[in-house]
Amino acid sequence: MGKVYVFDHPLIQHKLTYIRDKNTGTKEFRELVDEVASLMAFEITRDMPLEEVEVETPVRKAKSKVLSGKKIGIVPILRAGLGMVDGILRLIPAAKVGHIGLYRDPETLQPVEYYFKMPSDIEEREFIVVDPMLATGGSAVEAINALKKRGATNIKFMCLIAAPEGVEAMKNAHPDIDIFIAALDEQLNDHGYIVPGLGDAGDRLFGTK
Ligand code: PRP
Ligand code: URA
Numbered sequence: 001m002g003k004v005y006v007f008d009h010p011l012i013q014h015k016l017t018y019i020r021d022k023n024t025g026t027k028e029f030r031e032l033v034d035e036v037a038s039l040m041a042f043e044i045t046r047d048m049p050l051e052e053v054e055v056e057t058p059v060r061k062a063k064s065k066v067l068s069g070k071k072i073g074i075v076p077i078l079r080a081g082l083g084m085v086d087g088i089l090r091l092i093p094a095a096k097v098g099h100i101g102l103y104r105d106p107e108t109l110q111p112v113e114y115y116f117k118m119p120s121d122i123e124e125r126e127f128i129v130v131d132p133m134l135a136t137g138g139s140a141v142e143a144i145n146a147l148k149k150r151g152a153t154n155i156k157f158m159c160l161i162a163a164p165e166g167v168e169a170m171k172n173a174h175p176d177i178d179i180f181i182a183a184l185d186e187q188l189n190d191h192g193y194i195v196p197g198l199g200d201a202g203d204r205l206f207g208t209k
Helices: 010-020 026-044 080-091 138-149 164-173 201-206
Strands: 004-006 050-056 061-067 072-078 099-104 111-117 126-130 154-162 178-184
Touching (some): 010 026, 010 154, 026 154, 026 201, 072 138, 080 126, 154 164
16 A cells, blocks of 8 residues: 655755745746755655675775665656656666656646656666646646556655645555655645645746746
């Protein structure tokens, strides 16, 4: 059964406040999203398997540990998920990056897939799907459907801000998936925006309207 983890580390909460602030401009918003993604990646990789190796220090030989070659795939949901990729890659530079293009139809709020490109060894990889926002949950549910349909079996989902509605939708559709969030907000408004949220993540990251 998947679990929901809320990262309430003080650094994450501090940076999230400035991410939420409507007066934070594009440059700073992008930098803060990148930093929070790094901090979250530090927590999310806590269970990565290690193996013992021998290392020769300037003093003597010693037994020490390295990651045991786990294959990681980072999958941003386009567009806003892109803002979280570099922050994660900084900690896991050998990870491969797949992309899923989804947009939310503004009338129906249903996700529409327009792009899908993954590393070829999809069955063997552990995937971290990233998107700053989990609102109705439609996009995340659909992105994970798309990955599972192509053979992925080991998937985590990571976002900055989630609405309770989105978490419920994910738990119903994908009860096997762990969800990692920086803040669980109050609710959705009539336009499917998270309240209080941060507004439109894609527009704020890329300076569009
Ligand atoms: C936003 C956000 C998520 C989605 C969340 O993307 O980045 O992908 O909405 O909403 P949901 O949980 O109700 O599906 P949007 O569709 O605005 O596209 P963009 O990233 O290209 O701006
Ligand atoms: N997508 C966003 O970018 N923001 C929201 O609040 C909901 C969906």
